[in-house]
Amino acid sequence: MEKIFNEFLHGADYNPEQWLDYPEIFEKDIELMKKAHCNVMSVGIFSWAALEPEEGVFNFEWLDKVISTLYENGISTILATPSGARPAWLSQKYPEVLRVSETRVRNLHGFRHNHCYTSPVYREKTAILNGKLAERYASNPAVIMWHISNEFGGECHCDLCQNEFRNWLKEKYKTLDNLNKKWWTTFWSHTFTSWDQIESPSPIGENQVHALNLDWKRFVTDRTIDFMNHEIKTVKKYNPSIPATTNFMYYYEGLNYFKFKDYVDVVSYDSYPEWHSEDNKEVAYRVAAYFDIMRSIKGKPFMLMESTPSMTNWQRVSKLKKPGMHKLASLQAIAHGSNTVQYFQWRKSRGSSEKLHGAVVDHYGKEDNRVFNDVKEVGETLESIKEIINTNVKADVAIVYDWENMWALNDSQGPRNIGLNYIDIVMDYYKVFWQQGINVDFVDMESNLDKYKLVVAPILYMTRDNFQDKIRSYVKSGGNFVMTYFSSIVNDTDLCYLGGFPGNLMDVFGLRSEEVDALYEYENNEVTLYKNNKSYKCTEICDLVHVKEAEVLAEYNEDFYKGRPALTKNNFGKGTAYYICSRMEESFNEEFFKELINELKIERNLNINLPKGISVSTRENDNKKYFFLQNYLNEEKEVDLENYILKDLITGKEYSGKIKLKSYEILILEK
């Protein structure tokens, strides 16, 4: 791993096989890469047809030349296994590699990322080609990493996958009787009397057994990992020291990325925010949060494997990045723990669906343009801040973001089918910390909570038994845990806890939830916070609780539950457990958490008053801390650094007192 993080990586996906007929282009590429301060290229991602034009006929010459020429010019290669897109001959000869949809229709050949993860033929053919690649390049010093396939995703419902799913279920439940009980199949007479009766969820079959739906999603993640591991094995065989990664996707819900943590050597990530689609400060914290998730998966710096130097071509509107935004957005990734800034892609394709996607080099082909210069500036900056490479982000606060809970919650019928908005609510809480310049980790239910001063769990609808235990012991031994409405309703097979909600945590929170009222999109209630006697809007869900030991901190103002608790606090063991009964507006969250932060002595990165839209993140190691001061506003903004004296890492300039941050400016500072 040291091999890859000696310095920040700066580079792009590079698809030179598209340009084999244009030899002058390759030469120009090398020249421009050096000008752009690139030190890495990801090669081979969609090269199967170029590498194996016919079954069993291989052609590596062009790749030999690419890798060696890059290396001679100081550019390393991240080498991809090309399984993300199979060649037409493979689909034609072996239709079993084609994915089958949930309506049980087999795809025709086309598109990409749509093979069956089970097909023995597909596994065999990837093994052969991966093996050839590894045999040839795994010991080449130019190659620093494996890029396994590309953006894994989706699911296959073919008979082979159905069979694997049944095996997975047998392994998990052992007996059908056990499965029937855990899935509550007596409902609607759904009892299974043979394993063969179980099929993956389908709009034309079963889709109402929530535990089946949930297990299918778990299976899809496991199956994907199984396929990835198959690929990793085929390449590591030739040189186990080359690290392997696979690139995760922006806000992708289909795979539980936390489960990949033991199988990839480093997390890498493709980030495509819609900058300028609205007030950028509303975009910025969501981007930051997802970077933090990526870092949290392994608790280590990650790679920004893909981003666009200008615009995408697949979003609603292909918006240009305004001046400054490319640098700000790239360094935001660094600030939150990325050790790379990489692009999709180096040069715009001449044809097909991504030809209008932003790239470092335009069809124009020359360097005298805004985008190229923006990229070059990022390259220079990364070189200037090289010393930061050996740091990481540290956080005292954790937010629970759990894929399994998200899946269960999104599949829940009731109490608000127009939206329980899991991710939005996670972001509500994240925003408070981001805005105050406090680093945040994300955890799932498998994670250890002990190192955090504060853990926040938004709508933890599904709370696995062992996580209830974790919460209990965390609070008991002094932890501070904030949970919201509609939590601990079901266990890990979506069976409701009996005896009251929140499940086995009623004593921890000192209350019982009797009913949950859901609000229409045009409705709201209001709560009054006792300590300042101010009123705040609340929406979506109003949990109606009976407090036992808990202290009430706020109450509802309207409807038949006017006067009933809306926020509670319970001392349990050495710690404290808070329960938020409704989706509160931003100013409530700010007020509530600001006090909690002070009370728990959680350190802000800079203990100053940050204007809205200005955030500060830090990276540190045992010796040193670096501050990333970021302005997401479309205007210059004054920030009062008060007594801090901070030095610009690049220019050496010292800042203190009131300073001006330009629109979209980022400063990288040290004390």
Added chain:
Amino acid sequence: MEKIFNEFLHGADYNPEQWLDYPEIFEKDIELMKKAHCNVMSVGIFSWAALEPEEGVFNFEWLDKVISTLYENGISTILATPSGARPAWLSQKYPEVLRVSETRVRNLHGFRHNHCYTSPVYREKTAILNGKLAERYASNPAVIMWHISNEFGGECHCDLCQNEFRNWLKEKYKTLDNLNKKWWTTFWSHTFTSWDQIESPSPIGENQVHALNLDWKRFVTDRTIDFMNHEIKTVKKYNPSIPATTNFMYYYEGLNYFKFKDYVDVVSYDSYPEWHSEDNKEVAYRVAAYFDIMRSIKGKPFMLMESTPSMTNWQRVSKLKKPGMHKLASLQAIAHGSNTVQYFQWRKSRGSSEKLHGAVVDHYGKEDNRVFNDVKEVGETLESIKEIINTNVKADVAIVYDWENMWALNDSQGPRNIGLNYIDIVMDYYKVFWQQGINVDFVDMESNLDKYKLVVAPILYMTRDNFQDKIRSYVKSGGNFVMTYFSSIVNDTDLCYLGGFPGNLMDVFGLRSEEVDALYEYENNEVTLYKNNKSYKCTEICDLVHVKEAEVLAEYNEDFYKGRPALTKNNFGKGTAYYICSRMEESFNEEFFKELINELKIERNLNINLPKGISVSTRENDNKKYFFLQNYLNEEKEVDLENYILKDLITGKEYSGKIKLKSYEILILEK
């Protein structure tokens, strides 16, 4: 039938087979049922897999115990045939039982309510299990009724059904030549030259031959009834005296419920209004109307077979019922002719798709909560008003609500494809009577009109020949008939009447409609009512008529047809026929019908001025009349009873003059 209506029934769907592993739950259930004043449970609705876990292997012990224990505790059983959801082994072994969609794709196993109504195997298997059930329980005094299957609905397009459809058509049309003429198949060269060429409507085949579409819908109703009758036969064989019902659905358009009237012994109904989704008075009259439809089907009291004691979990938003609403809503059913208040379901399932649907007993499992107490209060009230059981609702006014017309109208291409809004317009007229405290019956084209002082027929697009005759003779002999625009356009195979509209009723109404103008959603016209010279908005359709004998009562104010008739009256024989040319706003309808009501001396239930949102319904027998005074407002409201002296049936308290009705209060009064 006397067996079931000695007293009001209060109970719920009960699914104890879900809890066989939790013996303490069954005991607790019995205890709570008694506390909630329940006297009936509907059992076995989804019990196939529990009763016949393998083909030909039956297990009735758990059911024996349930039925007898309930009975020992004073609770009768409504026993269901379990065909609503088949077990997995049945689908697996006999795929023919799986329904085929209109795109000719066979379902996988899953969900419920989706078997083929034709499949001989399905009929055989239901006959066997139903027979076993009847043999064992039909003479058990605990069992008071058969609940045949559950919420029949949907359609199957398999080859077996196609064949039955062709047989149905042969029976109806005798010759292909006759069918071709009635269906007007010459259009687009659609002439059929072999019965085999006819298939059910399909988005990938034929869907533009309206008469085919219409006959298919008729066939689906007939096929469903045929299947239901097959089931009824299998259970009545063992004891014909046990009545049978099947539960109809809230605003379901797929089946012509009027056609079930000769086959079910009593109508039962599942009602799920969205209380509190808007001003409740806008919800209340639509709920009342559908209760009146249910009562009208057989002209007898019906059963509220399902309702929720709190919220559903499948609507957009699972809203809690505010205090008072549960009692008001339950007794509204009684007021409009129900003899039962029953719930889905007794206890919330622990898992699967309806676990968050409101039930009498929550996962919490105890009685100290709002919902349980609301239910208990309804139970107590039903006992207190027991004497009302032998009454029915009587009405002088009928509204035509005809499924076949609705199907034809909804399938009509033109004149306003964005909506002709049949049900809404039926409700427009119903609302006028409901608001004035006048009972209403609903009739379809098969019904007898003679007993009514007034009949209202909104958009009677399809007017069957015999109904034209009925209208003619009804008016001729003194009846009063109100019809709207776009009526009597087609006959019962959707062939337009030739010679002018409204069909053969031009002389009855004394006019001819030349053209129909349709208005965009952002447009309206205006009419002036001559008698008060006031103007009213009208929308959607403007019928342009030439009056012959008719008198004009109102005219259009705008567009090129300014000054032309908008409302007409024609004396025909001893009666009168009114024609309303457009969709008028509420105040027009109030004005027009108020005068007509006075003129025709139609009695209001209380001849007082009812504030909007307050309604009064009555039930009566030859000796006595009971008044249900209902407040659907979110506030207390004063009602002036004027000279009436009315006594509260429960408390004995006397009311007269100005009284206050609390928000969501209902008073049950006698003179």
Added chain:
Amino acid sequence: MEKIFNEFLHGADYNPEQWLDYPEIFEKDIELMKKAHCNVMSVGIFSWAALEPEEGVFNFEWLDKVISTLYENGISTILATPSGARPAWLSQKYPEVLRVSETRVRNLHGFRHNHCYTSPVYREKTAILNGKLAERYASNPAVIMWHISNEFGGECHCDLCQNEFRNWLKEKYKTLDNLNKKWWTTFWSHTFTSWDQIESPSPIGENQVHALNLDWKRFVTDRTIDFMNHEIKTVKKYNPSIPATTNFMYYYEGLNYFKFKDYVDVVSYDSYPEWHSEDNKEVAYRVAAYFDIMRSIKGKPFMLMESTPSMTNWQRVSKLKKPGMHKLASLQAIAHGSNTVQYFQWRKSRGSSEKLHGAVVDHYGKEDNRVFNDVKEVGETLESIKEIINTNVKADVAIVYDWENMWALNDSQGPRNIGLNYIDIVMDYYKVFWQQGINVDFVDMESNLDKYKLVVAPILYMTRDNFQDKIRSYVKSGGNFVMTYFSSIVNDTDLCYLGGFPGNLMDVFGLRSEEVDALYEYENNEVTLYKNNKSYKCTEICDLVHVKEAEVLAEYNEDFYKGRPALTKNNFGKGTAYYICSRMEESFNEEFFKELINELKIERNLNINLPKGISVSTRENDNKKYFFLQNYLNEEKEVDLENYILKDLITGKEYSGKIKLKSYEILILEK
């Protein structure tokens, strides 16, 4: 051809086979046709089942009678080949004639216009019946024209069509290697190694290879023409002098109608505008534009083959035409080059899906109604203006409207997936000329530009190589060419031009486009036009160009590109090339083009100030010019004819100075 255009044709689709059981109807029809001044009927369009009720059994007697009786009454017949709707026996016996969808599902029998254009059986069966028809009627003086099939459209993805598509590709590309390069298949490893691997685009297969998508659309047009030519051959065999047409559809995008120009003898067209859906002047210019497209295809007068005398029944709202509108709308077609006014249909069907579509004769069946009289008035008017028959429309201005560009643009991923709005922008420019009373031709990339003073090319995303050459030489030799943003991006297989945009036209326009910014629907920028220093809103796309030789005429006011060029002018050779960088608001277009019109001395039809919503078109021959002065406003409007003295062609009345035009009035004037 002289045979058909001796006089204006006035008539309708006539389907007497629907009424064979109603002999009195046929007699009445003849009587009413004469009253309505009809001289032509289109017969047989959906008569296959009536003509060939069983395979090989033919029945022409009814048709003999229809054609001869019409002829005896002065009414000619346009005879249709009935392939638009096949009989059920054909689908039943030969399922291969049924179309296969893009998801590879074969249709069931039903609907119409959905046969496979490749099926040898379908071709054989149409050949047999067409041959019989032609043999019998082609020399009958009553028959003046062939109406080939009906409204060709749609596509078939069956194996037969796949095979033909591959043959079409082989013919075009010769080698797979060439195809792979032109399609840029290296992207996503899509290289084809066997022709069999290529399939038509599909949502369950390939749909991201733009060149494949585009070639498929080209193939669909070619295949449709091939089928049409097959039909034409079968009928012309018996009398080559009878002209053949096929009716094109209102704003249909699926077929490149320009490609039909060499195969049909005359263009005919079905026009169904939604009059009164909004301000009619916003409807009128779009209708006019499409008439101009139809005329431009062959550069000759066309036929208005279908229109409705009142309303359609398939649009959102079936709006009546207000008084005057039918005449105005019918003569608008004449004004823009139609030599006929024809209706769908003569008499409303009694049943099936189009029974409520407007027709000359209603179900009422008599003549005393508004619609019949409107039709009669048009018939009389056409007789009165008979002398205009030998004229055509002449234009100095052309707008590029190119189907292939539209297809490519609509398929483009980026830069604005929520809409690049090709047709709307074409209409933006057309509107300017229409409003000023300037005739416009439409051209595609195959057309000759030389005869025009001004050519306007909106978003010419795909600019074929040869069209780049055409533009260059047109401008060089003195032409004036206006092009917009996002033009000359790709060549004819959707490969981007390398070296800068607009492709090989950078020198012609004297600039290079560096970037294209896309705007959200809620955004806009602003431009200032230097010459009047006024500001105008612009939306959707902002092209950021670097001018080289070009002169800047306007600049952006906002965003980071404030001050950069928004409109440029470049002198190139003897001509001038303008580049419009954004979608400008109407007043900008008016201002810009008004000056250009003056500068280029482009003649207005009447050199007067036309109020908005009043337009004037002309038809002329070498001797004479006729003026059609049209008022699309819902109100009377004053027009100042200034010094013109114009004479009403029908009444002889002279007009000059200020005159009043009634709402929806049209005057046909001569000098």
